[in-house]
Amino acid sequence: MSFRPFFLGDALLLQRLRKYSTPLQIERILLESVSPVRTALRSGLPWYRHSSFTYVLRQEENGLGREGLIQLRVRPHSHEADVTLLSPALDAPQGHPAIWQKLLTYSAQQIVRHKVGRLFSDLPDQPLPVNTFRQAGFTVLTRVTVWRIATRRPAPADPAAAALRPQKPGDAAELERLYCRITPRQVQQLEMGVAPAHPEDDDRVAPILSNPHQAPMSGYVLDDERGEGLAGCVQILWGRRGACIRLWVDANDPDTANARLLLQFALQRIREAPAARRAYIGVRAYESGLNALLADERFAPFTDRVLMVRNILQWQRQPLHQRMPALEAVHEAVPGSLTVPKATVSPPAELCPCPAPSVCSVDGEQSEELIGQR
Numbered sequence: 148m149s150f151r152p153f154f155l156g157d158a159l160l161l162q163r164l165r166k167y168s169t170p171l172q173i174e175r176i177l178l179e180s181v182s183p184v185r186t187a188l189r190s191g192l193p194w195y196r197h198s199s200f201t202y203v204l205r206q207e208e209n210g211l212g213r214e215g216l217i218q219l220r221v222r223p224h225s226h227e228a229d230v231t232l233l234s235p236a237l238d239a240p241q242g243h244p245a246i247w248q249k250l251l252t253y254s255a256q257q258i259v260r261h262k263v264g265r266l267f268s269d270l271p272d273q274p275l276p277v278n279t280f281r282q283a284g285f286t287v288l289t290r291v292t293v294w295r296i297a298t299r300r301p302a303p304a305d306p307a308a309a310a311l312r313p314q315k316p317g318d319a320a321e322l323e324r325l326y327c328r329i330t331p332r333q334v335q336q337l338e339m340g341v342a343p344a345h346p347e348d349d350d351r352v353a354p355i356l357s358n359p360h361q362a363p364m365s366g367y368v369l370d371d372e373r374g375e376g377l378a379g380c381v382q383i384l385w386g387r388r389g390a391c392i393r394l395w396v397d398a399n400d401p402d403t404a405n406a407r408l409l410l411q412f413a414l415q416r417i418r419e420a421p422a423a424r425r426a427y428i429g430v431r432a433y434e435s436g437l438n439a440l441l442a443d444e445r446f447a448p449f450t451d452r453v454l455m456v457r458n459i460l461q462w463q464r465q466p467l468h469q470r471m472p473a474l475e476a477v478h479e480a481v482p483g484s485l486t487v488p489k490a491t492v493s494p495p496a497e498l499c500p501c502p503a504p505s506v507c508s509v510d511g512e513q514s515e516e517l518i519g520q521r
Contacts, residue, residue, distance in 0.1 A: 150253045153187045153201035153216070160203065161187055164216055167242065168234035169276075172220075172269050173293060173452055175231070175360045177427050178386025183232050186218055198223075199231075200261075202254050204246065213241070217250040219258055219266070222359040225352060228258055229359065230268040237275055244279040251283035255459050264460035265340060272451040280455050288337045288454040291429045294441050295449040298418050298426055311412055314366030314380065319356055321376045322368070322395075326355040329397050331433055337456055355380065355395050362386055367412060369405060381409040383416060389425040390417045398434035406440055414444065 153161070165183050170176055187201040204215045218232040233250065235242040255266060270276045272290060281287075314322075327335060339351045358364050363385040371378040379396035392413045396406045410428075417423045427449065430437050 149205045150249075151203055151205075152257070153203055157203050157216075158184070158188075160205075160214060161201075161216060164214070164234040167236050167239035168232050169236040169270075170232050172229050172231050172360075173450065174269070174384070174391050174427075174429065175362075177293075177389055177391060177425075178360060178362050178384060179388055181231070183218060183234070186220075186231075187216075200228075200254070200258060202250060202257060204250055204253070215246040215250055217254050219254055221258075221261070221263060222357070223361055225357070226262055227265045227267060227359075228263045230254075230266060237279070244275065244282075247276075247279045248283050251280070251285075255284070255457065259459050264458065266457045266459060268455045268457075269452055270455065272453045277453055277455070283457070285455040285457045286337065288456050289334055290432045291452045291454060292438075293427055293429050293449045293452060294446040296414075296426050296444065296446045298414075298423055311367045311369050311381075311409070314368050314382070318368055318377070322355050322380060323353045325377050325380060325395055326353045329395065334431075334433070340458065355382075355393075358384070360384065365416065367409075369409060379405045379409050381413045383413055385420070385423070387422070389427060390420070390423045392417075392426060392428040394428060394437065398430075398436040400436070403436070403440055406437060410440065410444060 161184055168183060170181060170183075175181060183201075186199050189199070198221050200219045200221075202217050202219075206213050216232075216234050217230065219228045220231045221228045230251070233247050235246065237244060237247070258266070266285070267288075268280060268285060269291075270280065277287070330338075338354060364382055365385070366380065366382045368377050369379045379394075381395070382393040384391040384393070392410070394406065394409055394413075396409055398406065400406070414426065417426045428441065428446065429452070430441070
């Protein structure tokens, strides 16, 4: 069995397998056309060397699952990466779950050398690929339904949209609080990981503040009417093939006025852009309250996906064993008598018969000169 990073000699293999590959990371695919060959070739360039990786499997001794490849993409300014492609597909003539499991295991062992501690994957919501990733150590983060709408001519602007303003760097703290408020605790732990033992080592970034695809993004926030932070946020990722909407709002609030305002504002911006022909939005399983709103805006379900994550490295809290300084040895104590000595009273200096009263002992019967007789 032979695993190795991609090099130019594997170009023919890559060209042959690309026809049977399974591209992952649906949001990136909807934004732009991704070429596995171009991704593999440019990974050898110095400025792309640590952003994308391609690993190849070739084994001649086994007739089952003899060859395959996997591609990973490191998220900018983080210790996280995404599995972007696996080949051959599970339903391909030479496809088999064993190939995916071997590639996922090997790539996790290699990518950790580049200080990547977490792997994410976005794959079709089907039993076979999901179970294959589970056996490779991945955990389901959440399920997502992607909705799609064809853009039309711009509609009249909504006067209420004036309450929105562009997102700015100073909103980072409030945006993170908004994410924590609208996202279930379990999803937060899977998506952001466990906090490290030392706060200075915490480089986690909330998804609302990240742009893993490095696509052009426009963000707009809605201030709370009561002055308590932000009521919602909408972000638009722009691509050559379409635009993706990210809606950050309390989806389970019976009052959908904020969600409707944010969504309509995003559609207005997209319809004003000449190149955006389609708009997409992903609705997570715990955001089902948005489904009726999307249907009212003439969105239609497009595909179902599953977000999965694998922790390669995890922070663990362990007690720190500090060695105590060695104590100096204490000599063995000499056992003494248990007899309680009689109380002695020293006479006044003028009554002491000894020439040196400070060094004598008087008990009323005898005085002993300790210095010696003259």
